Amino acid sequence: MSHRDTPLTLLGDLTPAEFMAEYWQQKPLLIRGAMPDFLCPIEADELAGLACEEGVEARLVEENGPDGPWQVSHGPFDEATFERLPERDWTLLVQAVDHYVPSVAALLDEFDFVPRWRLDDIMISYAPPGGSVGPHVDQYDVFLLQAAGQRRWQLGGETPEDAPIIDGIDLKILETFEVEADSDWVLEPGDMLYLPPGWAHHGVSETDECMTISVGFRAPSADEAVTSYADYLGEQLPSSLRYSDAAMTPADAPGEIDDDALARMRQLIIDTLDNPAQLSQWFGRVMTQPKYVDQLIPFDPPLDEASLAQKLEQTPLHPAPGSRFAWRRDGDTTTLFADGEGYACSAELAQRLCNSRLIHADLLEDFPDAKALLTHLVNAGSLNFPLDDEAD
Ligand code: SIN
Ligand code: CO
Numbered sequence: 001m002s003h004r005d006t007p008l009t010l011l012g013d014l015t016p017a018e019f020m021a022e023y024w025q026q027k028p029l030l031i032r033g034a035m036p037d038f039l040c041p042i043e044a045d046e047l048a049g050l051a052c053e054e055g056v057e058a059r060l061v062e063e064n065g066p067d068g069p070w071q072v073s074h075g076p077f078d079e080a081t082f083e084r085l086p087e088r089d090w091t092l093l094v095q096a097v098d099h100y101v102p103s104v105a106a107l108l109d110e111f112d113f114v115p116r117w118r119l120d121d122i123m124i125s126y127a128p129p130g131g132s133v134g135p136h137v138d139q140y141d142v143f144l145l146q147a148a149g150q151r152r153w154q155l156g157g158e159t160p161e162d163a164p165i166i167d168g169i170d171l172k173i174l175e176t177f178e179v180e181a182d183s184d185w186v187l188e189p190g191d192m193l194y195l196p197p198g199w200a201h202h203g204v205s206e207t208d209e210c211m212t213i214s215v216g217f218r219a220p221s222a223d224e225a226v227t228s229y230a231d232y233l234g235e236q237l238p239s240s241l242r243y244s245d246a247a248m249t250p251a252d253a254p255g256e257i258d259d260d261a262l263a264r265m266r267q268l269i270i271d272t273l274d275n276p277a278q279l280s281q282w283f284g285r286v287m288t289q290p291k292y293v294d295q296l297i298p299f300d301p302p303l304d305e306a307s308l309a310q311k312l313e314q315t316p317l318h319p320a321p322g323s324r325f326a327w328r329r330d331g332d333t334t335t336l337f338a339d340g341e342g343y344a345c346s347a348e349l350a351q352r353l354c355n356s357r358l359i360h361a362d363l364l365e366d367f368p369d370a371k372a373l374l375t376h377l378v379n380a381g382s383l384n385f386p387l388d389d390e391a392d
Contacts, residue, residue, distance in 0.1 A: 004113065010034050010192070016113035019194075024114075025141060028155055029194040030185055035110075038190030040147040041103035044209055047126050048082060050094050050101075051075045055294070057095040061133050061171065064089060070134060072170040089130040091205070096291055098122040099322035104213075111143065111215055116354070117287040117326040120218035127151075127205035127212075134173035135202035137163065141217040142195050144203065146187035149210035153193055155183035156200030163200075174200055220286065232282040233272060243268055280328050284337035288324040295322045296339055296381035308375045309364055317359040317374065317383045325354045325382070336373070338382040345373050359383065 004017040011019045012031040023029045051058035058075030064086070065071025073081075075094075098105040104122055111119075120140060124147070125131075137159045144153070157180045164175040177200060186206060187193060195201055197219075203212065220228075243265055251258075290296055297320070303311070319325060326337045327350035335342045336350040349367045353359070363370045377383040 008113075009036065010110050020113070023194060023196075025196045027196060028183075028199055030187075031192045031194070032188075033190055034192035035145065035190045038145075038147070040189070040211055041107065042097065042101050042124065042147075042211075044126055044148075044211065046101070047094055047097070047124055047211070048077075048092065050097065051077050051092055052079070055292070056100065057292075059093045060085075060090065061093065061131075062086075062090045063130070063132070063134075068169075070166070070169040070171050070173060088128050089132075091125050091127040091131040091133055093123060093125045093133070095123050096121040096322060097124045099292075099295065105321070107145075107213070107215065114217060115326075117324060118217045118219065120216040121291055123214040123216060125210075125212045125214070127210045128208055129205055129210075131205040131210065132203060134166075134171055135177035135200055136172050136174060137161070137198055137200050138195070138216075139197045139221075140219070141197060143215040144187075144193045144195065145213040145215065146189050146191045147211040147213045148189055149205065149207035150186050150188055151203050151210050151212055152184070152186045152206050154179045154202045155195075156180060156202070157183075158198055159200040161198070177202060225286075228286055229273070229279070229282050232285070233275070233278055236278075237272065241268075241272070277330060280330050281335065281342055284326055284328050284335055285340050285342055288326050288337040289340040290322055290324060292322060296320055297384070298381045299379045302379040303375055305371045305375045308378060309361070309371055311385060312359075312361045312364065312374070315385055316361075317378065317385055318357060320382055320384045323382045327351060327354055338377055339380065341376075341380060341382075343373055343376060345369050349373065353377075 005015050007013045007015050010031070012029065012034065014022075019029070050056050051060075052075070054076050056075060058077065060073045060075075060077065060081065062071045062073075062085070063069065065073075098108060098121060104124070107122065108116075108119065125133075135154075135156060139161070154177075156174070156177045159174070166173045166175055185193070245261070245264055248260065320339075323339050324337075327347070328335050328337070329347050333344060334347040334350050336345050336353060337343075338353075346367060346369060349363075349370055352363065352367075353373075359374070363374070374383065378385070
């Protein structure tokens with residue numbers, strides 16, 4: 001658990017409260033020695049191996065590709081791909097490495113001062129000298145942790161979303177990139193650069209085996225939020241709730257849409273949308289949607305509560321890789337959100353489940369409502385028994 005007023009080496013001795021007030025979503029921060037004596041939690045070979053697996057999102061960016069400049073190819077790759085690559089100027093990027101490698105997922109504990117539901121994933125890049133994805137802008141907050149080798153980072157300042165990009169390639173590379181004053185650094189392992197959304201940046205590998213870990217946070221766009229909330233509400237509204245105009249003024253010009261008509265429609269929309277209980281139910285669900293829906297494996301055949309309890313006596317449960325949990329208290333009711341579903345439960349149980357890496361049988365004694373909830377979560381695939389146990 002983070003302590004908001006404790007200075008953190010990770011943040012260059014700022015407290016999380018100071019970092020949030022001065023930097024988060026506002027300006028970049030370079031932190032030398034953010035993780036002192038940092039040891040990369042994944043080998044280059046293991047990263048390349050992941051990029052060859054079905055279902056893992058991986059990209060290869062070649063500045064001088066066989067088919068043209070700034071060529072992007074998508075995984076899964078094979079050994080032949082890696083063998084044909086030149087000695088420099090390419091980058092391998094693998095998304096959601098935290099879903100596959102527990103020692104990478106463990107890094108997330110360091111970032112507990114940001115709500116976990118803001119997390120997108122941990123992406124890891126590997127590059128020989130000269131490897132980069134070109135100068136660009138991301139819409140996400142990111143902590144760029146240098147994991148191995150050295151990378152030179154240059155920042156180009158705040159940049160509008162519609163800044164001109166190079167035509168005819170699959171990457172969004174800025175047409176012009178001017179390095180700002182005092183924004184040019186070579187990062188060593190354990191150094192970290194925080195970037196808010198909308199800040200132009202360019203990172204180029206300076207060494208063999210340059211690995212950079214991007215801890216990325218997402219925020220829903222207004223366009224996604226409006227569409228998704230309207231859909232969620234829409235599914236629950238009775239078709240009898242409609243535009244209505246009892247006692248209206250008779251129409252003078254029957255083709256006209258008058259102010260009163262618009263005001264009635266506006267009020268209907270406002271009254272429907274402005275529903276705090278529904279907003280909270282929708283938000284919890286949408287922010288815990290898994291990044292890759294197919295990654296959740298429902299327990300098959302579904303367990304009943306008695307078998308769940310029996311199994312839990314023998315082996316603890318853990319959150320499924322890539323699963324997302326959050327909770328919300330609304331007055332006397334608390335909802336646990338897991339992977340896009342909502343479950344009513346006690347606030348204490350919801351917190352325990354969000355904070356636990358392992359769930360033992362004692363939870364069933366501590367919380368009378370735990371048995372039913374754990375059964376749902378296991379059957380939905382949000383909680384897993386260890387793999388070797390599932391096989392029997
Ligand atoms: C990289 O790790 O090569 C690129 C990360 C980024 O610029 O977002
Ligand atoms: Co970027």
